[in-house]
Each structure stands twice: as structure tokens, then as C-alpha cells.
Amino acid sequence: MSAIAQPRVVRRHRSWRKVLNTTLLYLAVALVICPFMFIFVWMLLSSFKTGVQQTAWPPLFIFEPTLKNYFDVFQRVPFVDYAINSVIVSVSATLLGLVFGLPAAYSIARWRQSKLAIAILTSRMVPWISFLLPWYLLFTRVGWVDTYQALILTHLIITMPMIIWLLIAFFEDIPTELEEAAMIDGCSRLGVFLKVSVPLAAPGIVASSIFSLIYSWNNFIFALILAGRKTMTLPVAVYSFMSYTEVNWGGITAAATLIALPVLILTFAIQRYLIKGLALGGVKA
Amino acid sequence: MSEHREPTVVQKNLTRRGFLKVATGSSVALLLAACAQPVAAPTTAPAPKATEAPKPAATTAPAPAATQAPKPAATQAPAASTGAGDFDWKKYKGTSLRYVGWNDNWSQPMTSKVPEFEDLTGIKLNWEQLAQDQNRQKVQTELTAKNKDIDLIYIAPHVEGIKYYKAGWIFPLDEYMNNPKMVPPDFDMKDFAEGMLKTCNMLGKQLTLPVVSEACLFIYRKDLFEAKGVKPPENLLDMPAALDKVHSPPSMYGWVGRGTVTQNAVPWSSYLYAFGGDYLTKDRKPDVASDASLKSIQFYADVARKYGPPGMTTMNWPEAVAQMQSNRAAVITDANSFRNALDDKEKSQVVGKVGWAMFPKGPVGNTPGIWTAGTSISALSEKKEAAWYFIIWSLQKKYQTYTHGRGCPSSRTSVWNSPEGQDIRKQWPDWADNTLKTLQISNKGYSPEVVSVMEVRNAVGELIVKAMQGVTGDALKAEAEKTNKAITDIMAKTEG
Numbered sequence: 001m002s003a004i005a006q007p008r009v010v011r012r013h014r015s016w017r018k019v020l021n022t023t024l025l026y027l028a029v030a031l032v033i034c035p036f037m038f039i040f041v042w043m044l045l046s047s048f049k050t051g052v053q054q055t056a057w058p059p060l061f062i063f064e065p066t067l068k069n070y071f072d073v074f075q076r077v078p079f080v081d082y083a084i085n086s087v088i089v090s091v092s093a094t095l096l097g098l099v100f101g102l103p104a105a106y107s108i109a110r111w112r113q114s115k116l117a118i119a120i121l122t123s124r125m126v127p128w129i130s131f132l133l134p135w136y137l138l139f140t141r142v143g144w145v146d147t148y149q150a151l152i153l154t155h156l157i158i159t160m161p162m163i164i165w166l167l168i169a170f171f172e173d174i175p176t177e178l179e180e181a182a183m184i185d186g187c188s189r190l191g192v193f194l195k196v197s198v199p200l201a202a203p204g205i206v207a208s209s210i211f212s213l214i215y216s217w218n219n220f221i222f223a224l225i226l227a228g229r230k231t232m233t234l235p236v237a238v239y240s241f242m243s244y245t246e247v248n249w250g251g252i253t254a255a256a257t258l259i260a261l262p263v264l265i266l267t268f269a270i271q272r273y274l275i276k277g278l279a280l281g282g283v284k285a
Numbered sequence: 286m287s288e289h290r291e292p293t294v295v296q297k298n299l300t301r302r303g304f305l306k307v308a309t310g311s312s313v314a315l316l317l318a319a320c321a322q323p324v325a326a327p328t329t330a331p332a333p334k335a336t337e338a339p340k341p342a343a344t345t346a347p348a349p350a351a352t353q354a355p356k357p358a359a360t361q362a363p364a365a366s367t368g369a370g371d372f373d374w375k376k377y378k379g380t381s382l383r384y385v386g387w388n389d390n391w392s393q394p395m396t397s398k399v400p401e402f403e404d405l406t407g408i409k410l411n412w413e414q415l416a417q418d419q420n421r422q423k424v425q426t427e428l429t430a431k432n433k434d435i436d437l438i439y440i441a442p443h444v445e446g447i448k449y450y451k452a453g454w455i456f457p458l459d460e461y462m463n464n465p466k467m468v469p470p471d472f473d474m475k476d477f478a479e480g481m482l483k484t485c486n487m488l489g490k491q492l493t494l495p496v497v498s499e500a501c502l503f504i505y506r507k508d509l510f511e512a513k514g515v516k517p518p519e520n521l522l523d524m525p526a527a528l529d530k531v532h533s534p535p536s537m538y539g540w541v542g543r544g545t546v547t548q549n550a551v552p553w554s555s556y557l558y559a560f561g562g563d564y565l566t567k568d569r570k571p572d573v574a575s576d577a578s579l580k581s582i583q584f585y586a587d588v589a590r591k592y593g594p595p596g597m598t599t600m601n602w603p604e605a606v607a608q609m610q611s612n613r614a615a616v617i618t619d620a621n622s623f624r625n626a627l628d629d630k631e632k633s634q635v636v637g638k639v640g641w642a643m644f645p646k647g648p649v650g651n652t653p654g655i656w657t658a659g660t661s662i663s664a665l666s667e668k669k670e671a672a673w674y675f676i677i678w679s680l681q682k683k684y685q686t687y688t689h690g691r692g693c694p695s696s697r698t699s700v701w702n703s704p705e706g707q708d709i710r711k712q713w714p715d716w717a718d719n720t721l722k723t724l725q726i727s728n729k730g731y732s733p734e735v736v737s738v739m740e741v742r743n744a745v746g747e748l749i750v751k752a753m754q755g756v757t758g759d760a761l762k763a764e765a766e767k768t769n770k771a772i773t774d775i776m777a778k779t780e781g
Contacts, residue, residue: 050631051610051629051631051632052610052611052630052633052634054607055607055632055634056611057611057612057613129422132426136427136430136432140430221422224415224419224422225422225423225426225427228413229411229413236415239415239419240388240414240415240416243387243388243393243416243417244390244416244417244622245389245390245602245620245622245623246625247603
């Protein structure tokens with residue numbers, strides 16, 4: 001034992017500092033995370049509270065939980081139908097966003113079309129509510145109100161700019177030498193894009209998909225105006241617990257928790273890509 | 286890390302020309318947004334111009350629909366019942382109606398009765414229920430786009446009545462109401478509280494029929510008042526003295542109410558009328574800088590500052606009611622319909638301890654604010670008669686009794702006197718008596734009778750918040766003059 005212990009002492013000296021550094025780091029992280037987590041935890045707690053517990057003062061952290069709010073959610077709104085609609089709309093909008101966004105981002109990155117990039121960003125900056133009336137008129141004309149295609153098309157305004165802007169940086173990072181090498185070997189431009197660049201940008205694609213999925217999943221205003229009974233999406237469920245003379249916090253938080261859950265699970269599952277995607281997209285690696 | 290700092294191509298360009306472009310781009314965007322605003326939330330008069338303004342954004346919009354001048358009164362004469370017979374519930378069998386409504390305490394219980402309507406009339410009803418703000422967004426967008434699909438909408442005449450009517454969206458009910466063939470013989474139109482019926486009549490047109498009777502009451506903690514030997518004040522000027530007795534912060538605040546900009550004018554209106562003021566003068570000029578108005582603002586703000594909990598200037602009704610529910614405030618002067626929230630064991634800690642008194646008489650006036658809402662027929666609907674059938678069906682005595690029993694105070698006098706109504710009177714005698722009394726003495730709404738109620742209410746709301754923050758005396762008067770000017774501008778823009 002002692003024979004092995006000797007070198008360890010030296011290492012221990014170093015690891016002391018390391019431990020201290022890590023502790024401080026985690027402490028700082030915890031400090032930053034706290035406010036965000038608190039909101040989430042509070043939502044979760046509230047979803048298990050009765051009406052009286054909601055407004056209790058001082059706020060309750062330990063209480064007898066109730067599942068009533070969750071039953072209410074399923075009773076008051078066709079939650080499963082809405083969930084299916086939400087999945088159809090946000091997944092299709094994200095996929096379609098990738099189909100159009102990937103080539104767009106690639107071309108912007110390779111041919112430095114910054115004007116185009118800014119034009120796309122502008123569409124993202126305009127308050128969405130200003131699109132709604134023209135869209136509504138358009139979709140009434142072609143009879144698309146309360147259809148999936150109308151919702152999916154409008155959700156492209158959420159997903160596409162996000163995908164394009166995140167991916168521009170990814171494509172810029174891919175050394176042109178790689179592409180040139182492929183072309184010398186007889187690959188076409190399209191071939192280079194599909195076989196070299198897109199696979200290399202995979203982490204970025206995953207990250208931007210998740211982001212656009214989340215934004216599309218949470219969008220309320222488009223569905224409010226353009227969806228009807230058949231295609232209504234999930235965020236509407238939250239609002240059904242707000243009415244004149246009554247705000248049912250239990251129902252709201254239960255619905256919000258249920259809506260956040262799939263996104264949360266998805267995010268955790270693909271967290272690795274997400275962090276990489278953020279780091280790469282924000283600052284050129 | 287430092288060697289990675291080289292900015293991306295796009296960022297590089299952003300520094301010079303790019304920046305200018307972003308700036309231009311965003312100003313164009315803002316411009317578009319600004320143009321489109323009146324459409325998304327049409328604050329402007331219904332003139333065709335208003336719908337044409339946002340053309341850049343709506344180039345694809347088909348012209349005929351957008352330019353067609355809206356006609357307030359329905360163009361198509363309702364096909365008066367041809368049969369010489371009596372009222373026939375089955376007359377519009379096979380029609381289907383779309384109703385975009387609220388999810389309030391009238392609509393929610395009524396949903397369960399829809400099958401009865403469908404059985405009786407053979408009309409199919411699709412009733413979409415949304416929270417009020419979301420409802421307004423949806424209805425305004427769809428009707429601006431001249432959507433004929435909506436047959437029925439839910440309106441609060443004091444909020445959107447004039448605006449929707451002037452936009453050509455509401456088909457007045459007068460014609461059907463006064464046609465004996467369109468009203469079931471046992472309907473009894475005279476049964477509605479007169480003041481309530483009147484508040485649904487704007488610009489000489491019956492825009493809707495009242496489904497609820499809301500009145501501003503002095504809602505107080507009976508137990509606390511009794512323990513201190515105080516009675517609810519009969520005169521408004523005695524209110525602070527009464528509040529003093531029950532005020533013991535931080536565990537119990539004497540008074541709570543709506544303080545936030547968008548909402549404070551609602552309960553304040555009762556104070557305004559009590560001091561003899563009004564939003565507008567007789568010739569429709571804004572009048573919030575009058576002596577009476579300034580006194581009422583000062584009074585409201587003083588009460589809020591002295592007896593209200595912290596954060597009064599951001600408090601909306603849900604927060605205010607929560608203070609009462611959780612045993613932290615003793616008085617709120619607000620709607621009788623809060624009974625549901627305050628006297629329900631599942632939501633409130635003070636069940637059975639809440640008293641309902643008349644809103645105190647003011648030094649000059651005594652007209653506490655009242656409010657109602659109801660179903661209106663869309664002027665664009667092609668099934669107006671069938672839509673009327675729903676309105677008349679839903680307001681029959683038995684359904685008014687049903688919703689009355691579920692905490693939505695009825696606007697029919699007979700309902701209050703029915704056996705079920707008597708039960709409620711026995712359970713909440715002061716609530717029932719004082720609601721009825723208020724309805725007898727008042728037909729004044731919470732809000733000014735203008736096209737853009739919300740904008741005007743917000744302008745006044747900002748003034749009230751300033752007073753709550755301590756602006757007083759001449760400074761307050763100067764602010765009030767500014768508010769008057771702002772309201773003049775809003776009215777000039779929206780009423781033409």
C-alpha cells in the first residue's frame with residue numbers, strides 16, 4: 001500500500017486544486033441554473049396543488065399532492081388529439097425547414113450571400129402577428145383554414161430562419177479543401193453537398209432541428225387563428241384554463257408540464273449534439 | 286480559444302453595409318408591422334381604407350373581399366317566416382352553426398346543454414371556447430378577413446360592442462326581437478332587467494341580449510369587520526376609516542384591487558361615478574381632468590397606497606382575488622361574479638367569511654359600474670335566423686336558471702325569484718339583494734362608450750398608476766390634461 005501511496009501524494013497535491021476548481025465551477029453553474037430551474041420546479045409543484053394550496057402564503061413546498069389538475073386537462077381539452085396535431089405540425093415544419101434550409105444555408109456560406117441571410121433574418125424579426133391577416137385571407141381563398149398544410153407552411157417561418165442561421169456557421173467551418181478534394185475525385189457540386197458537407201454538419205443539423213422543433217411546438221398564435229377544431233395544437237390547452245373571473249393555475253401548470261415533457265425528454269436525449277451545436281453555431285470553432 | 290475568435294463571414298459584413306441593411310430591413314419590418322396593427326387588432330374605423338392600408342403585407346389578398354365596404358346593417362333582409370303558424374323550433378333543421386365564444390362562467394356550464402339545443406332544433410352547433418383575449422384576436426382576424434363561417438360571437442357590449450358594430454360585424458337583434466314569429470311565446474322579453482337590456486343597446490341598436498348581470502359590490506371579510514365592530518361603509522368617504530380598523534399589514538391588508546394599467550379603470554369607474562365624474566362629457570369630449578375625476582383618481586390611488594399590498598401597480602384581478610382567497614386582504618370593490626372564486630372550498634380559504642355590500646354612495650353620485658356580455662350574430666353570417674334561434678334558446682328561463690345556479694348571476698328577474706333563485710338568495714342573501722339593488726340604481730358600464738375601449742382604458746390606466754406612484758395635486762392635473770389629449774387623439778383616429 002505504502003509503496004503505491006508515494007506517487008499519489010504528488011498527484012493529490014495537484015488534484016486539490018482541480019477539485020477546488022471543479023467545485024467552484026459547479027457552484028457557479030448551480031447559481032446560474034437556479035432561477036431557471038426554480039420556475040420549472042415551481043410549475044411542477046403547482047401542477048400537483050389544489051386551488052387553496054396555490055394561493056397559500058407562505059408558499060407551500062411540502063403538501064399533499066393531487067392529480068386532479070391532470071385529470072382536468074384530459075377532461076377539458078382533447079389533449080391526445082391536440083398532441084398528435086402538434087407532433088404532425090412541428091415535425092413536418094422542421095423537416096421541411098431542413099429540406100429548404102440546408103441548401104440555403106450551404107449556398108449562403110459558400111457564396112457569401114450575406115444579403116440573403118439578412119433578408120431571411122428580417123422575416124424572423126417581423127412580429128408574427130402581422131403575417132396573420134394576409135395568411136388568413138390567402139388560406140380562406142384556397143380553403144386551407146384548419147388544415148395541416150396551412151399550419152406547416154406558416155410554421156416554416158419559425159423553423160427555417162433558425163435552421164439557416166445556425167447552419168451557416170457550420171458550413172463555413174467545413175474546410176473547402178475537403179470539398180475540392182471530393183470534386184477532384186469526380187464528385188459533382190450536389191454530390192459534394194450531399195455526401196461531404198451535410199454529413200459533416202450533422203451536429204448542427206441536429207441542434208437546429210431541436211431548436212426549431214421547440215419553437216414550433218410552443219407556438220400558439222398561428223394555431224389560434226389558422227387552426228380549427230381538427231388541427232388545434234397543444235399550447236391552446238393552456239389557455240383553456242384562463243377565463244373571465246377565473247385563472248385555474250393548477251390546470252395551467254398541469255397542461256404546461258405535459259406540453260413541456262416530450263420536448264424535455266427529447267432535449268435530454270440529444271443533449272450532446274445540442275451543446276456542441278450551440279458552441280459551434282455561436283462562435284466559429 | 287482566442288484563435289477561434291475570427292468572426293464569421295456574415296458577421297464581418299454586418300459591420301458596414303450589412304448593418305445599414307439590417308437597419309433598413311428592420312425599419313421596413315416595423316413599418317409593415319405598424320401598418321398591419323390595425324388589422325390584427327382593428328382599432329381603426331371600418332372604412333375600407335383600414336383594410337387596404339397593410340397592402341404590402343397583403344398583396345396576395347383578393348381584392349373584392351378586402352375592399353368591399355362593410356355595411357353595419359345587414360344587407361340581406363331576413364326571410365321573415367313564411368308560414369303563418371306559430372314559432373317553430375324545427376324551422377332551421379339541418380343547419381349547422383359556428384360559435385366562437387369565451388370560456389367564461391356562462392359558456393362553460395351551457396356547453397353541457399348543447400345536445401338539448403341540437404335535439405330541439407335539429408341545428409348542429411360547433412362552439413369554440415377561448416379565453417377572452419385569444420377570442421378577440423381570432424374573431425377580429427377572421428371577421429376582418431370577411432369570413433362568413435362565423436355565425437355567432439360572444440361580446441361584452443362595453444368592450445367591443447361599438448367597435449364590432451361599426452366595423453360591420455354585428456347584426457343587430459331588433460328585427461328578430463320584435464317579430465313575434467321569431468320569439469317563442471313563453472320567452473318573455475320583459476323579464477330581463479331593464480338596465481341590463483339597455484347596456485346591450487348601443488347606438489340605438491340591440492347588439493346582444495345579456496346572459497349575465499355583473500355589478501360592482503363592496504366585497505369584504507364579514508368576520509374581520511364583525512370582530513372590529515365595523516360595518517361596511519355606506520358612504521365612500523367613510524371607507525378609509527373602516528379600512529383602518531381591519532388593516533394590519535403584513536398579514537392582513539385593508540384593501541386590494543386591480544392596479545395594473547390595463548385593468549385599473551374597471552373598478553375605478555365606480556369611484557369616478559361616485560364623485561360625479563365620467564369618462565366623457567355629454568358632447569363626447571374626454572373628461573378625466575375634471576375636478577370630480579381627479580378627486581376619484583386621488584382617492585383610489587390613496588386607498589391603494591395606504592391599504593393595498595405591495596405591488597399594487599402591477600396587480601390584475603387574478604392576483605387581487607388571490608389575495609382575498611388566501612386570507613391576506615379584507616376588502617375588494619369589484620364584480621359580484623367573483624363569488625365563484627371566493628366562496629368555493631377548492632379555491633378559497635375564506636369560504637363563508639365573505640360579505641357582499643353595496644358599493645358605497647359617493648359624495649355626488651351613486652351608480653356603481655355594471656357589466657354584461659352575450660351572444661351576437663355575425664353580420665357576415667349567412668344563417669342569421671338559425672343563429673338567432675340559438676340566442677333565444679340559450680336565454681330561456683330554464684337555462685338562465687341553470688347558469689344562475691352555477692355562479693353566473695342571471696339578467697332575468699324571474700330567475701332570482703324562482704325556487705332555485707330563492708335557494709341562492711337564502712345561501713347568499715347579501716350577495717343577491719345587493720346585486721339586484723345595484724341593477725336597479727345603475728345602468729352605467731365599467732368602460733367609456735367609445736370605439737376603442739381598450740386604448741382609452743389604458744390611457745386612463747396610466748394616469749391612475751401615476752397617481753398610485755405618488756403624482757398628486759397640480760402635477761396630477763397636468764398629467765390628466767395629457768391623458769385627455771391622448772384620448773382625444775385615440776377617438777379622432779378611431780371614430781372619425
